Amino acid sequence: MPELQLLRADHAPALLAFEQENRAFFAASIPDRGDEYFAHFEARLAALLAEQAAGICRFHILVDTDSDGEGEILGRFNLVDIADGSAELGFRIAEKATHQGLATATVRRICTLAATEYGLATLRAAAALDNTASRAVLTRTGFVPTGEELLLNDRPGLVYVRSTAGEVRGA
Template sequence: MPELQRLRPDHAPALLAFEEENRAFFAATVPDRGDDYFTRFAARHAALLAEQATGACHFHVLVTQDGEVLGRFNLMDAADGEAELGFRLAEKATGRGLATATVRELFTLCTQTYALTKLRAGATLTNSASRAVLTRTGFVPTGEELVLSRERGLGYVRELEGL
């Protein structure tokens, strides 16, 4: 079983490989990050680590035993017991329940390590896989229509108290 790890500097090469290998797959359901993301990856990675050090965000990667990144699971804009969940899974890792299991594992980190009591999430209307993961893990639609990188989407929320 892959391991959920807090983002570290040494994850950079495997994380870049993950993003490059899955770029077309991700672009089918979420807006592409653009070429600049890849050419400036090292600076972007350093900026994420600096942001994480402030406690405002908590970034995680799902890693195999040999160090390959299979997914990203991020808690962003953490404040007042709430954060926004974002995640993406490698194409070759889909359909096995890994995203669902990892989001559930993240709930434990949220409550026991990060003192979070509520998560928000959003998914584009075209991203049925992410919407299914959110529903399976207890997120409920808020009724809020979102625009996610110029794409229509839906908002979700998950209370974590009492887990």
């Protein structure tokens, strides 16, 4: 059973492998991270962990653990720009983990964590119009389109919002 974990420095090798193995798949539906991301991966990860330590962001990974507690990363689920009781949700799931309900279940779990552990009342997310999978996950997990349009690397997209007021501890 996949386990949701807060990102740590020792996840670096598995995280890099996840990003590299799924780069083309991700680029088909979300903005590509670009070559610089991979060239400076360790520095970028250190900066993300510093932001997490400062409480600005919360970075989560979905790990398919083996008997040693280590395993392959199946997805990333991030809460960024945490301020004033709100944050922006971003997520990506490995190609081989799609169509299993993992993204939907994990976004629901992140919404619960946002409310019960991080004290957030509102989450925002954005998805490209042609990213039907992410838009479906957002809709299934209670996000609603705001009507605000934006460009995601020159691709038209929509902004979604969700209140976490209905979340309960232990859900």
